[in-house]
Amino acid sequence: MTTVKKSVAVLGLGSMGAALADALLVAGHEVTVWNRTPGRAEGLVARGARRAGSVAEAVTAGEIVLVCILDYGDIGPLLEQQGVGRAALQGRVVVNVTNGSPEEACAMAERVTGLGAAYLDGGIMAVPEIIASPEAFVLYSGSREAFEAHRGVLDAFARSVYLGEDPGLAPLHDLALLSGMYGMFGGFLHAAALVRSAGGSVEEFTTTLLQPWLGAMAGGLPAMAAQIDSGDYGVTGSPLAMQVSHDSIGEVSRAQGVSPELFAPLFALMERRVADGHGSEGLAGLVELVHPR
Structure with a gap:
């Protein structure tokens, strides 16, 4: 089966975020990356990613927005400070793989869907070194429609396991x-x-x-x-x-x-x-x- 190439924005280029972005590039997707420290994007840019100057620029470049930052509590303020609202998120799919609690996932889902985007929360059961290997898998919960529509992209990271519509199921x-x-x-x-x-x-x-x-x-x-x-x-x-x-x-x-x-x-x-x-x-x-x- 041929995977449809899609545009993905990756917010956060720590060890895990960089590994996920690299897996997307290897799979042939169009990848736009953003990180607080721009220099962390150099290697990915050299391999074909596009570096965004702001979160808003990255979000508008991707039909899928992958969020992988250190602290769940920083996501909301980051979007607000960067002016990412309904105009930027409308019609997109936000896939959040930041570690958090079921309560945080449900609150984030409510916030994101309120701005017109579909939401998936993810739990990565792997270390960065084994992303895209048979040993890794990623748990997802949230919009079933979004999961089924974009599973070809998600499978670039690892085996995808969908748990249900409740966004809190993946972190639990x-x-x-x-x-x-x-x-x-x-x-x-x-x-x-x-x-x-x-x-x-x-x-x-x-x-x-x-x-x-x-x-x-x-x-x-x-x-x-x-x-x-x-x-x-x-x-x-x-x-x-x-x-x-x-x-x-x-x-x-x-x-x-x-x-x-x-x-x-x-x-x-x-x-x-x-x-x-x-x-x-x-x-x-x-x-x-x-x-x-």
Whole structure:
């Protein structure tokens, strides 16, 4: 399928904004760029982008306006200071991939659509170095019509995942994914500290033991997710009561001079769930403590 070439304005040329603009150029789109520090556009201009002298100039040059700046709170003032109003935005599509909250996304959508533009909020699940690679994907929410009309452009960045009309869905799922990532990193750091405390090689432990183990454990996540959706937390493996009967991880960690603070909050939730009479359940039931139905 041939991708229709379109004009795109990119506002913000930090590491991510520059990577997105470069992906658009590689895909053959007409790209106009703007950045507070004009010098950051030099490399992109050399590769075929056009540099705009103002936000208003950039916006009027693109049928799609891609916003990728550091602070969500700066977007509104930036548009106001640069005099970008209905005349400039009417009929355009604003794709905002600035990190923010669901509330901020909904407020921005209301503001942008009030000025006559369609709105998509995006969550980039990638680092700049892997933009346009098979490993990257971008979450989108907002105007379905705009997403479907311009998916060919959006796919230049990464695999595009549309979540729904509510603009807040992309940032919410972005934060949910990051939560899972940081939880994994927390477990890794505790495991690494334990191995190091015994004089072991953390790298060897990670590559030969931890990665395969975590991969195997990740295979059970869909079943846990189904339990959370259904509210049925029955377990055929190790019930919570058995898992909390002896705080081996905490005790050994302290004995080895390793702080249990990365693991302790989860163990405390497990103990609470057992105390509440749910000792026969599995780990999935802990969700009821952090988000009661």
